[in-house]
Amino acid sequence: MQKPAVKRTVDMQIIADWVEPRSRVLDLGCGRGVLLELLVQTKDVYGIGVDMNFEKISACVRRGINAYQGDMMTFMRSFPSGHFDRVICSRTLEEVDDPAAVIAEALRVAKAVTVGFVNHGYWKNRLAALLHGRKPRNAVYTTEWFESRPSNPASIADFEHFCAEKKICAVRRALLRGDWKSPCVFRPNLFAGYALYDLTR
Amino acid sequence: MNDAEQSEIAVHAEPGEVGLVEAHDFVTAEAFTFESGQVMPGFTLRYETYGRLNAAHDNVVLICHALSGDHHCAGIHSLSDNKPGWWNNLIGPGKAVDTNRFFVICSNCLGGCQGSSGPSSLNPATGKPFGIAFPFVTIRDMVRAQKRLLDSLGVASLFAVLGGSMGGMQVLQWGIEYPAFVQRMLPMATTARESAQGIGFNEVGRQAIMQDPEWHHGEYPKSGGPKVGLAIARMMAHITYVSDASMDRKFGRKRKAPSDNAAYNFDVQFEVESYLRYQGASFINRFDANSYLYITRAIDHFDLAAAYGSLEKAFVNVEAETLVVGFTSDWLFPPEQNRQVTLALLRDAKRASYAELATDLGHDSFLLESEELYALVRGFLA
Numbered sequence: 001m002q003k004p005a006v007k008r009t010v011d012m013q014i015i016a017d018w019v020e021p022r023s024r025v026l027d028l029g030c031g032r033g034v035l036l037e038l039l040v041q042t043k044d045v046y047g048i049g050v051d052m053n054f055e056k057i058s059a060c061v062r063r064g065i066n067a068y069q070g071d072m073m074t075f076m077r078s079f080p081s082g083h084f085d086r087v088i089c090s091r092t093l094e095e096v097d098d099p100a101a102v103i104a105e106a107l108r109v110a111k112a113v114t115v116g117f118v119n120h121g122y123w124k125n126r127l128a129a130l131l132h133g134r135k136p137r138n139a140v141y142t143t144e145w146f147e148s149r150p151s152n153p154a155s156i157a158d159f160e161h162f163c164a165e166k167k168i169c170a171v172r173r174a175l176l177r178g179d180w181k182s183p184c185v186f187r188p189n190l191f192a193g194y195a196l197y198d199l200t201r
Numbered sequence: 202m203n204d205a206e207q208s209e210i211a212v213h214a215e216p217g218e219v220g221l222v223e224a225h226d227f228v229t230a231e232a233f234t235f236e237s238g239q240v241m242p243g244f245t246l247r248y249e250t251y252g253r254l255n256a257a258h259d260n261v262v263l264i265c266h267a268l269s270g271d272h273h274c275a276g277i278h279s280l281s282d283n284k285p286g287w288w289n290n291l292i293g294p295g296k297a298v299d300t301n302r303f304f305v306i307c308s309n310c311l312g313g314c315q316g317s318s319g320p321s322s323l324n325p326a327t328g329k330p331f332g333i334a335f336p337f338v339t340i341r342d343m344v345r346a347q348k349r350l351l352d353s354l355g356v357a358s359l360f361a362v363l364g365g366s367m368g369g370m371q372v373l374q375w376g377i378e379y380p381a382f383v384q385r386m387l388p389m390a391t392t393a394r395e396s397a398q399g400i401g402f403n404e405v406g407r408q409a410i411m412q413d414p415e416w417h418h419g420e421y422p423k424s425g426g427p428k429v430g431l432a433i434a435r436m437m438a439h440i441t442y443v444s445d446a447s448m449d450r451k452f453g454r455k456r457k458a459p460s461d462n463a464a465y466n467f468d469v470q471f472e473v474e475s476y477l478r479y480q481g482a483s484f485i486n487r488f489d490a491n492s493y494l495y496i497t498r499a500i501d502h503f504d505l506a507a508a509y510g511s512l513e514k515a516f517v518n519v520e521a522e523t524l525v526v527g528f529t530s531d532w533l534f535p536p537e538q539n540r541q542v543t544l545a546l547l548r549d550a551k552r553a554s555y556a557e558l559a560t561d562l563g564h565d566s567f568l569l570e571s572e573e574l575y576a577l578v579r580g581f582l583a
Binding site for chain 2: 024046048054057058059060061062064065066067068069070075078079080083
């Protein structure tokens with residue numbers, strides 16, 4: 001599944017801004033380690049990435065990033081509470097079996113959790129569903145339904161409802177428009193393409 | 202073309218191959234105290250090197266062999282060799298462990314029988330082989346003995362230390378024993394403590410040897426000894442190094458002879474039987490039964506958590522960057538044991554990674570050709 005690399009500068013920068021210098025960071029679904037490498041270079045963090053894919057882990061090793069190939073829940077359960085300063089879930093939640101369990105465990109093992117996700121409520125997705133009744137194909141959704149892994153997309157409204165239900169505190173949030181660059185202030189559930197939340201218990 | 206040019210071409214390695222190599226002996230006359238408290242007035246380690254030591258003496262990669270391995274991990278001894286060193290596919294000019302960049306060293310472990318001091322070596326005090334009077338050897342003893350060899354070669358620091366199985370145990374001990382000396386650890390298909398199942402298999406092998414009437418409590422002539430027991434130990438061990446799937450693929454139910462012949466006796470019926478018998482027969486030509494006892498004991502004895510209080514305590518002073526590699530079909534040193542090593546290092550906030558290769562060749566996977574493994578190792582050593 002291709003991820004739109006060209007759009008992903010501002011969201012990574014925001015994540016980096018929220019990370020404290022020299023903190024302990026865990027990146028769930030770390031991919032090739034690009035974000036962790038940025039955090040090491042700009043914030044001198046001690047970082048670990050977790051991913052299920054061997055090729056991605058191999059790329060992290062080549063980058064000099066600590067990377068663990070395996071299941072993120074089993075990984076987190078191997079650490080004491082509050083061991084990490086921050087867990088980052090950047091575009092990972094829509095691909096996990098049990099998002100609530102992942103967030104709960106992340107909030108146990110870390111003091112703060114940063115979640116980044118594509119806003120499924122974005123007006124173009126709604127229009128595509130309304131007009132064509134088909135999976136959207138664009139710079140964000142790059143694959144046909146028959147070539148895609150199962151995914152559990154969430155909208156901003158879904159996510160904020162989840163936080164209220166589970167009594168999770170969103171310390172700050174950053175909402176980006178369809179270009180994933182400019183900030184979105186007006187009707188985010190409709191007009192934000194990407195959302196970032198910083199959570200604590 | 203004159204004579205001088207012709208002889209030069211004869212000794213040049215093929216591009217990408219270590220080529221012709223010869224072993225050397227490191228002999229030390231300084232007393233060595235084993236972990237058991239026993240003392241020897243010195244020892245010998247047979248070793249090979251590939252590549253060249255740089256000016257700073259810090260481009261050294263140490264290779265640690267497994268139970269039945271030895272110092273000859275790359276290249277050939279002569280043009281009539283059946284096969285090259287046991288890790289030749291990984292080590293060589295331009296290969297994953299690049300001998301154009303690194304000075305690669307591999308030595309036969311203390312307690313071994315391929316040239317290093319072990320139970321088959323002559324005891325200077327008696328003029329006869331040590332037998333089981335040879336001091337009890339631990340993984341830590343093997344590592345400390347190797348350090349003396351590296352000191353004699355003028356090695357300033359280890360760029361990396363690599364090994365699989367028992368070699369991986371040595372790798373971990375290296376990082377613990379000499380924290381500032383070791384820059385990188387690459388243990389594969391290994392564990393911080395062997396499972397009961399692993400100990401069980403080793404014990405069966407040892408019993409086969411010790412119950413062989415020719416063992417004579419470890420006192421046997423070089424031409425004799427418990428060859429039957431050793432061959433049986435090897436046959437069984439070989440099964441633990443492969444996998445159900447790979448054995449099925451290689452042998453299945455293939456028969457050695459036409460099925461109408463001799464179907465109801467105990468001679469070789471199946472290809473797999475013939476292969477295992479061959480494995481046993483060729484092993485006894487190059488391995489000493491007493492060494493098999495000593496080295497399997499060292500493997501069983503190795504337990505980092507017990508030795509240091511916990512795995513985290515064992516690794517607390519480690520300074521090296523580590524890559525642990527597990528293999529999905531390895532049921533002797535399963536992935537979970539390799540994961541545990543990595544998690545302990547990460548809990549200690551060390552630089553460490555864990556990668557897992559999907560193979561179906563069993564424990565021996567780390568020795569076999571794998572472009573993915575080469576890329577991983579290359580990336581780690583870059």
